[in-house]
Amino acid sequence: MKPVVITVGGGELTTWIEMTLLRKKDELTGSLSVIIFGGSVPPAPIVREAMAGAEIQAYVGGQLAFTGTVDARQGKADKADDKKMRKGTGIKAYPGRQSHPKGSTEGHGHEISIGPNEYTIHITARGKTKRLIDSSHQHPTTNMMQPTTKEAVEKLVEPWKTQLDWKGEVIKLDKMRFRDGNRVVDELHRIAMENCYFMYETRDGKLRVTDGVGSESGSGDPLILGQNILTFSAEQSEDEAKSKVKVKGQRTQKHKWGKKALEKTFKEVQNSSVKDFVPLTVQHYGDADDKTLERRARFEANKRNATTKKVTVEVFHVQTPSGQPWDIGDTHYVEIPPEGIFDVFECTELTYRVKHDKEIKTTLVLSPPPSGGSGGSSGGFGLSSLSSNMGNARRSQAGVTLTTGQYPDPWTGPQLTELPLMTLVEAAAKPKEEEEPRKPEPPLVLPPWFDREDA
Numbered sequence: 033m034k035p036v037v038i039t040v041g042g043g044e045l046t047t048w049i050e051m052t053l054l055r056k057k058d059e060l061t062g063s064l065s066v067i068i069f070g071g072s073v074p075p076a077p078i079v080r081e082a083m084a085g086a087e088i089q090a091y092v093g094g095q096l097a098f099t100g101t102v103d104a105r106q107g108k109a110d111k112a113d114d115k116k117m118r119k120g121t122g123i124k125a126y127p128g129r130q131s132h133p134k135g136s137t138e139g140h141g142h143e144i145s146i147g148p149n150e151y152t153i154h155i156t157a158r159g160k161t162k163r164l165i166d167s168s169h170q171h172p173t174t175n176m177m178q179p180t181t182k183e184a185v186e187k188l189v190e191p192w193k194t195q196l197d198w199k200g201e202v203i204k205l206d207k208m209r210f211r212d213g214n215r216v217v218d219e220l221h222r223i224a225m226e227n228c229y230f231m232y233e234t235r236d237g238k239l240r241v242t243d244g245v246g247s248e249s250g251s252g253d254p255l256i257l258g259q260n261i262l263t264f265s266a267e268q269s270e271d272e273a274k275s276k277v278k279v280k281g282q283r284t285q286k287h288k289w290g291k292k293a294l295e296k297t298f299k300e301v302q303n304s305s306v307k308d309f310v311p312l313t314v315q316h317y318g319d320a321d322d323k324t325l326e327r328r329a330r331f332e333a334n335k336r337n338a339t340t341k342k343v344t345v346e347v348f349h350v351q352t353p354s355g356q357p358w359d360i361g362d363t364h365y366v367e368i369p370p371e372g373i374f375d376v377f378e379c380t381e382l383t384y385r386v387k388h389d390k391e392i393k394t395t396l397v398l399s400p401p402p403s404g405g406s407g408g409s410s411g412g413f414g415l416s417s418l419s420s421n422m423g424n425a426r427r428s429q430a431g432v433t434l435t436t437g438q439y440p441d442p443w444t445g446p447q448l449t450e451l452p453l454m455t456l457v458e459a460a461a462k463p464k465e466e467e468e469p470r471k472p473e474p475p476l477v478l479p480p481w482f483d484r485e486d487a
Contacts, residue, residue, distance in 0.1 A: 033093065035092065035349065035350050035351070036051060037091040038051065038088070039088065040081050040087070040102070040155075041081030041087060041088075045066070045082065047068050048067060048068050049067055049068070049069045049387070050066070050067040050388070051064070051065070051066050051067075051090070051385070051386045052065045052384065053065075053090055053383065055232070055233070056232065056382075057230055057232050057361065057380040057381065058232070059232060060164060060165055060231060060232060060239075061100070061158045061162045061232075062098055063159075064090060064100065064156070064158070065157075066155040066157075067154055071151070072151065077107075079153060082102060083102065084104055085101055086101060087100075088101060088102055090384075092351060092357040093355055096236055097357045097384070098235060099235075099237040100158050100159040100160050101157060101158070101160070103156045103157055103158055104156050105154070107152075107153050108151070108152050108153070109150055109152075159237055160237035161239050163192045163216075164194065164216040164239070165216070165217045169210055169219050174212050175210075176208040176209075177207050178204070178205065180203060181203045181227050182196075185220065185241060188210075188219055188220060189216065189239060194239050196238065197234055197239065197241070198241050199240060199241065199243075199244075200229050201243055205318065206284050206285050224241075226318045226328070227318070228327050228328055232360065232361075240361070243331075244402055245363055245378050245401050245402075251363045251364065252356075252362035253353050253356075253364065254366075255345055255366045256365075256366075257368045260347050261347060262345075262348055263345070263346045264343065264371075265344040266368060268341055268439070270306070272336045272339045273303070273306045273336060273340050274303060274336055275303055275306040275307075275311060276301070276310075277301050277311075277329045278298060278299070279298060279313075279325045280297065280298040280315055280316065280320075281298070281316035281318065281324075282297055283297070283319060283321070284320075298325065299322070299450070300451040301326065301329035301330055301448050304447040304449065305442070305446050312332065312336075314328065314329075316328050330402075330403070330448055333446050333448055334403060334445060334446060337445060337446040338402075341400050341441075342397060342398070343366060343371075343373065343377060343397075344395065344397050344398075345398070346396075347394050350384050358394050358396060359382065360380060360381065362379050363377065363378050364379065364396075365422065367426060369430050373440075374424070374426050374427040375400070375423050375443040375444060376401065377401070378398065379397070380397055382395070382396060400444050403444075
């Protein structure tokens with residue numbers, strides 16, 4: 033069985049020589065790039081089924097890894113290389129081409145020939161959800177009263193018959209207002225940001241919505257240095273790390289007014305993994321109930337933590353050792369002793385590369401999975417912490433210890449705790465601190481010539 037099979041317009045594409053397939057958890061659709069080798073300059077168009085708008089699929093190990101439509105097709109013919117064409121032939125100049133005088137401009141007043149093996153076709157494609165990026169939303173009124181988040185997303189993608197793969201908590205909203213003329217992707221991203229979801233395209237072209245890791249099948253194959261990792265890059269940074277995340281909002285429900293509308297309108301979560309003082313304040317524009325505020329604070333902290341701890345690995349081939357395609361959203365046990373990594377990571381970015389049957393590899397970008405909530409409001413997605421007993425045992429065997437103040441920091445999600453906050457009503461009711469009594473001013477002494485009556 034071929035490692036990768038590409039079909040266009042319902043038929044297999046057999047003359048391609050290069051393929052790159054990219055999918056990311058923070059992007060709504062994937063992208064596919066294919067280069068077809070023409071062999072020689074054809075007298076008429078070839079591979080005519082590969083046209084803009086045609087359906088295209090990529091199969092890895094016999095399983096669907098990408099489905100979408102062609103965005104663009106580009107035919108390209110390069111100018112022949114004189115030295116390459118004359119090598120070993122005894123011909124001083126390529127037939128049909130005149131020699132260029134020294135100092136003259138190449139091609140000016142001369143015939144330019146195309147090499148017989150220089151014709152290629154470049155096809156670029158995106159997944160089925162690309163129309164959600166290209167199109168404005170079609171909601172007739174731009175308003176939805178008391179919908180759920182799932183109902184709002186379903187209504188937005190309905191005109192394009194996009195299938196929904198819902199894996200997150202369904203949240204009840206008071207109201208949902210769409211911006212007239214906005215793209216569908218912008219409205220989806222706003223729903224995702226305010227309600228703490230990740231949205232991306234699955235291998236079979238569905239729109240997945242999740243508030244945690246994307247896989248339900250459990251952990252993927254382990255990635256261990258010296259076994260199946262060709263190259264790696266591990267990075268820890270602090271540019272996006274936040275020590276505290278405060279989320280502020282207001283109650284939007286009609287029956288919440290007066291004192292009830294002022295209570296618990298902000299919440300603060302602390303990440304004890306960040307030692308410096310780097311606070312972040314986020315405005316929440318939905319209904320700011322207790323659970324929603326904590327959920328949003330933990331979401332923002334998790335999202336930024338994922339950018340500060342990244343591991344990139346290259347593995348041989350395009351299939352896992354178990355035969356499944358690599359996939360974003362899967363969790364993997366990763367072991368890289370020189371970086372102190374013996375932990376579980378989530379695949380957040382994936383790139384397949386196949387070139388001339390000489391290069392077949394996959395690049396995975398991995399980040400710590402989001403940590404769950406433990407606050408009194410039971411926010412934070414309801415996720416349990418993903419731990420690895422095998423990792424702790426392997427770390428001990430390797431003699432690697434985690435020491436405060438020394439590299440590396442733990443390769444895990446943020447250590448989040450909810451901070452007790454005083455509500456605005458309580459702050460207003462709290463008596464102000466008594467000020468120090470003012471010293472009496474000295475009595476005014478008038479000069480002897482000052483006449484009170486005249487004054």
